[in-house]
Amino acid sequence: LxxxxxxxxxxxxxxxxxxxxxxxxxxxxxxxxxxxxxxxxxxxxxxxxxxxxxxxxxxxxxxxxxxxxxxxxxxxxxxxxxxxxxxxxxxxxxxxxxxxxxxxxxxxxxxxxxxxxxxxxxxxxxxxxxxxxxxxxxxxxxxxxxxxxxxxxxxxxxxxxxxxxxxxxxxxxxxxxxxxxxxxxxxxxxxxxxxxxxRNAFAGLPVSILGEAEALQGTCIGVAEDGALLLRGEDGVRRILSGEVSLRAA
Ligand code: ATP
The missing domain is CATH 3.30.930.10 (Bira Bifunctional Protein; Domain 2)
Structure with missing residues (x-):
């Protein structure tokens, strides 16, 4: 080094x-x-x-x-x-x-x-x-x-x-x-x-978020200033915190 x-x-x-x-x-x-x-x-x-x-x-x-x-x-x-x-x-x-x-x-x-x-x-x-x-x-x-x-x-x-x-x-x-x-x-x-x-693999693409009680669907619009994923769904933009969820191509 x-x-x-x-x-x-x-x-x-x-x-x-x-x-x-x-x-x-x-x-x-x-x-x-x-x-x-x-x-x-x-x-x-x-x-x-x-x-x-x-x-x-x-x-x-x-x-x-x-x-x-x-x-x-x-x-x-x-x-x-x-x-x-x-x-x-x-x-x-x-x-x-x-x-x-x-x-x-x-x-x-x-x-x-x-x-x-x-x-x-x-x-x-x-x-x-x-x-x-x-x-x-x-x-x-x-x-x-x-x-x-x-x-x-x-x-x-x-x-x-x-x-x-x-x-x-x-x-x-x-x-x-x-x-x-x-x-x-x-x-x-x-x-x-x-x-x-x-380098975001899913920018602008439809994705599913698995791991919550109910899978979330939306378009990945990027990450927030704290690293949360920004997901645009039918009822607006949601912030997804990492930890217990996985992202999949929809
Ligand atoms: P995912 O990558 O499925 O969204 P995750 O981010 O929760 O889930 P990680 O904790 O990063 O997954 O890694 C565990 C998963 O990685 C395992 O469930 C398996 O599918 C996969 N995996 C395990 N070993 C390897 C490997 N050597 N190369 C690629 N993938 C692997």
Whole structure:
């Protein structure tokens, strides 16, 4: 990471159940650095709402970063959008075409899911508020991989026609994350909103929002200043907060 070396501490585990859980269960002391847990083999990766995230030894980048906000700062919503944007920009720098963001937390390439992001807040207990940002990127999926619940999935090898070194990708992504999270901590999501909107996979398209008692239908018209999804339906524009809902093409 060159000039950023002093700002990160990367702990490498040959195997673990979930890199988010490693940080959640035993958060490293606050020494001013961003603590990262990287694993070669994640055996019980989690998605949102109890879903599973699958990864393959040698075929995935799987890590979590613990980001601490300044004391007293409210831990803002919208962090998973920032993490998605950091990954999108990193991929674009590598030459990946067709990178899109699906609210709130997915990175798609031409509509196929390449990566998953799970942001969890670390309970404060009087300390500085902190967020655990977990990211899984498919580098090369085994030909036999079966992933339920997705119309299409992809990997970086397929998108670029070449192998991408995991640790090189991690370093580039941490650099981008550091830059965007610094902006976010100082100026909030409004400073990054336009960049997110440019890559919105569903801008202007009809979508369904699943997860509430009743599915909502409408047109995705963008994201608000706090990262909420803006959905235009028959009775006007509704704000959808992330967390317990999923977006689908209608
Ligand atoms: P969705 O992506 O279906 O809208 P979500 O955002 O709630 O839902 P996540 O928490 O990001 O989902 O990820 C979990 C889902 O991702 C799983 O239910 C599965 O469909 C899919 N998935 C799991 N592993 C992979 C993988 N390696 N590549 C692509 N998709 C995966």
């Amino acid at each position: 060159g000039d950023l070396d002093a700002q990160f501490s990367v702990r490498h585990l040959p195997a673990c159940e979930s890199t988010n859980s490693v940080l959640m269960d035993a958060p490293p002391a606050d020494d001013g650095r961003v603590h990262v847990v990287l694993t070669d083999r994640q055996t019980a990766g989690r998605g949102r709402r109890g879903r599973q995230w699958q990864s393959w030894q040698g075929g995935s980048l799987t890590f979590s970063a613990l980001w601490r906000f300044d004391a007293g700062a409210p831990v803002p919503a919208g962090l998973s959008l920032v993490a998605g944007l950091a990954l999108a920009r990193t991929l674009e720098q590598l030459g990946v075409a067709g990178v899109q963001l699906k609210w709130p937390n997915d990175v798609l390439i031409h509509g196929a899911k390449l990566a998953g992001i799970l942001v969890e807040l670390l309970p404060g207990r009087g300390r500085t508020p902190a967020a655990i940002i977990g990211i899984g990127v498919n580098l090369s999926l085994p030909p036999t991989a079966t992933i339920e619940g997705q119309k299409a999935v992809t990997d970086l090898q397929r998108e670029l026609g070449r192998d991408v070194d995991r640790d090189t990708l991690l370093a580039a992504l941490l650099r981008e994350l550091h830059g965007l999270l610094t902006t976010y901590a100082a100026a909030g999501f409004p400073a990054l909103r336009a960049a997110w909107e440019q």
